[in-house]
């Protein structure tokens with residue numbers, strides 16, 4: 001008998017065909033609207049495979065309804081939207097899409113860093129709003145990137161790719177990671193620091209850790225207070241790593257200079273979000289991995305994981321490997 005798969009959003013045809021050629025596939029056909037919870041709760045009951053996005057919270061309550069589920073394939077590298085423990089208990093495989101998005105996400109992280117440092121969005125608006133009347137010495141002046149000190153918190157694949165870019169800008173690169181990475185230190189010339197020291201010394205603090213219980217509010221009032229007044233905070237990982245209220249206060253009170261954010265604690269946000277009201281915040285709608293080529297690779301990789309799992313193979317990027 002053919003296995004059945006549910007796909008929670010319209011995905012590219014190339015990825016979809018990999019599934020429809022092998023399985024009974026049902027899909028939430030919309031692109032801009034996430035699947036309603038009631039539909040997901042209904043669909044999950046009988047399926048063998050679930051193809052989902054980071055917009056779906058796959059929690060224990062949902063998994064309790066699943067009678068045949070063998071694999072949850074997340075089309076993202078981060079999988080904090082999935083209760084992996086609850087899945088593991090039920091012998092359900094969980095997969096993510098690492099590697100293919102590393103350079104694309106590092107590009108975006110660096111773009112956000114530069115846009116924030118040099119006030120690119122504000123300056124562009126200034127022009128479009130007809131405010132440009134003359135050239136003046138200190139008009140729209142920002143912070144230098146070249147030669148500045150960069151502190152990377154979370155030196156994984158993406159963190160290392162950001163460090164490689166920073167080398168080209170002659171930056172002094174510090175990092176903090178749960179384990180020290182001597183190979184990266186030798187290869188990239190990065191220096192390990194305790195979190196406090198990194199926060200005190202960095203002109204740019206870039207967050208690239210996974211979002212877990214340990215990294216929830218990793219940057220809170222106390223950490224922001226350690227940063228220099230000229231520091232720029234960049235978050236292209238997950239919103240919950242930063243306490244947004246504390247960040248808002250630090251930006252308004254001039255404790256730090258600016259922030260560049262690709263992610264928020266609760267997404268999506270709208271223009272009334274307090275952080276979107278500040279001129280020294282550059283914000284993006286979670287587009288770190290959003291190049292055409294990379295999103296296609298992620299979509300195909302997530303489909304491959306379903307094919308592998310339902311054919312009795314170990315998927316290439318199995319998150320809860322120790323259970324199988």
Ligand code: GLV
Pocket residue numbers: 054075076077078079101237288289
């Ligand atoms: C996107 O944020 C991802 O985790 O892939």
Ligand code: GLV
Pocket residue numbers: 077098099102155156157158159208
């Ligand atoms: C994610 O891919 C990371 O390791 O940074």
